[in-house]
Amino acid sequence: MAFGTLVDETLHGFFQGGSVFSPAAVMRRQKAREQALSLGRELGCSASEPTQLLTCLREKPAENINAAQTKLLAVSGPLEAWAPVVDGVVVEEEPSTALRSGHFLSAPLFLGSSAEDGLISRAKNIKNFEQLQGRADSKTAFYEALSNSLGGDDANVFVKEAATWFYSLHHSPTPAGYNVFSRALENATRDFFITCPSVSMASFWASNTRSSVYMYHLPGDMTHTSTDLSMPLDVQYVFGVPHVPEMRGLFTSTERTLSLQIMTYTASFIKSGNPNLPLSGSTASFGEVLPPWPQFLPHPSGQNYKELSPALRNRNGLQASHCSFWSQYVPALSFSTGKHLCKNSVGELETSQNPAAEPVPSSDFSASVSQRPPKSEKDAYN
Template sequence: KHGTRWVLGGSAFSPSSIITKRRAQTQAAVLAEEVGCSSSTNGEIVACLRQLPARVLNDAQTKLLAISGPFQYWGPVMDGVYLREPLAKALQRSQLRKVDLLIGSAQQDGLISRAKAIKKFEESQGRANSKTAFYQALQNSLGGEDSNKFIEDAATWYYSLEHSTDDYSSFSRALENATRDQFITCPIINMANHWAANSRGNVFMYHVPESSAQSLELLLDVQYAFGLPFYPKYEERFTLDEKRLSLQIMQYISNFVNSGNPNYPHSFSRRMSGLMPLWPMFLPNDDGDNYKEFTASLPTLKGLKKEDCSFWSDYIRRLKESTGEAVAFWLSLNHLKWTENDI
C-alpha cells in the first residue's frame, strides 16, 4: 500500500498562490474590455470570452503585462466558500499523516517567460532601450494589492544596483531575477524548510539551471520527467546525454511515487536503482539544504539562492514589520489628534 506523495513545482508560500475575489473580478473586467467583451453582466462577459481563440486572449494579456506588470496571473480565489484562508496559514494546522514531498524549481520558469513579453511589447512601441518599463513592471509585480513603497525601493536597489543606466537587457534580467526569487524559487525553499522542520514527511528538492538546450514551451524538468526526448516528434532535438538524463529523472520520480524516496524503487528496498547518484534528503538544518541539480552529472548541491532568499525571507520580512509598525504609529497619532480636536 503506497503512502501519500506530492510532486510539486510550486509552493503554498508563494505570494501568487491565491488572489482575492476583488482582484480576479478586476482582472477579468480589464481583459474583457481589452478584447471587446465589455458588458453589464458577468454572464455575458464570460460567454464572450469563451468564444475567443486562446491566441487572442494571450495577445491581450501580453499587452496588459507590459502595462500592469508581469504577474497579472490567474489563480485560485479566496472566496470564503471553497478557499477560506491563505494556503500558508492552512499549512500551520496539524496533519494526521505524513506526506512525502518532492519539490523543485527551474531557472527558466513559465512565469518568467511571461515577464519577457514586456520587452517585446516595449520594442513594438518603439521603446526598446527604455529602462522605465523595468522599474514600472518591477514595482507593479512587487506591489500587488498590498503595495509597500519601502519594499519596492529595496528590491529595485537590490536587483539593479550593479546595472548600467542605459542597458535595457540588464534591467530585463533583473526583473526576471526579482520576480523569480520572490514568487517561485524562495517560496519553494521556504516550503521545503517548513515541511522538513515540522516532520511532515521526507523532502527532496531539485533545481533546473538555465539552459539553451531546447526552445520548447515546456520547462526542462517537465520535458525530462515525461520522456519528451523519446517522442518521435522531438527526439532529434535532444542529445544522447539529454536522453540519458531524462531516463534517470523518470526513474527518480517513479521511485519516489512508489516508495517516497527517489533512490529506492520500493518502500521495503534499500538498494538504489541502477547506478544513479544518491539524492540526499532536504533537512531542516544549516548544512541540510541539499538539492539535486538536473544536469548531465546530476550533482548534489547546497544553499540554492541562499543570499537572494535571505533578502526576501529575512530582510523584507523585517522591513514589513518595521514599516507596518511605523504606519500603525502614524495612524494612532492622527487618531489622537482627531480625538483631541473633537474634544
C-alpha cells in the same frame, strides 16, 4: 504544478514550480474580477455581468485570448498571473494558512523548480512592449512590474529601490540600460514567486512533519536548448517529452539520458516516497545506476537539493542570499520605514519560515551578499 499520488494507501506529495507559499498561490476575488473585465475589454467583450462576460470569452479563439493576455501582462507586469480564488467552497482557505494551522496530512514531499520556470517567460514580454512605448532606456518597466507584484500603488518605494540594486549587482551597466533591468526582472520574478517559496515549503515540511523531503533545481545553463520553453524544462524531463518521436530531435542524447534518469528518480519516489529506492524488477543496484539524492533537512546546513544537470550533483542552500533578501531583509526594511507590504506579498515568505519572529536586522542579510563577476551584454538579455 502540484499533485499527489496514492500508493498502497500512502500519500506522496509532488510540486513543480513554486509552492503554496508563493504570493501567486491564490488571488483575491476582486482582483480576479478586475483581470477578467480587463481581458474582456481587450477582446471586445464589454459585458460586466459575469455570465454574459463568460459566454463572450468562450466564443473567442484560444490564440486570441492568449495574445490578449500577453499584452495585458506586458502592461500591468508579468507577475499579474491568474490564480485560484478562495471561495469557501472549492478552495476553503489559503493553503499557507491551512499549513500553519496544521490542516494537512504528513507525506513524503518531492518538489523543485527551474531557472526558466513558468512566470519567467512572461517577464520577457515586457521588453518588446516597453520598447514600443519608447521607454526602453529606463527603469520604468522594472519599477512598474515590481510595484504591481509588491502591492501596486501602496508598494514601498524603498523596497523597489533595494530590489533594483540587489538584482542589478550581477549585471554590468550598458548604454541602453534596459538589458540590466529586464534581466533583473526575470530574476526577481523567479526568486520571489517560485524558487524561494519552494525553499520555504521544503523548510516548513521538513520542520513540521516527520516525512522526508527531496528538492531539486534545474539551473539556467540547462535551459538554453532548441526546445520550446513554453513548458518548463523540468516538467518536460519528468514526463519524458524528449522521448516522444516528434520531439526527440529537439533534444541532445545527453538531455534524453538525463530525462530517463529524472523519470527513474520520480517513478521511484511515486512508488515508495523515496527517489533512491530501485523500482521492483530492477536487476541493477540503484547506486550503480544513479547517484544518491540527499534529503532536505530542517536546518541551514541541511538544505540539500539535487541539481538536474548531466552530473546530477548534490548542492546546498539554493539561492540562499536571494531568499534571505526576500524573507529577512525586505520585511526588516519595510518595518523600519514604517510601511508594511500587503497580504500575500513578501511577508508571506518570512512568516511561513518563522511565524513568530521579529524582523531580522539588515546586517544579517548584508553579510550574506557577495558580488559575482558582471555578466556581458549578450548574456544580460538574449
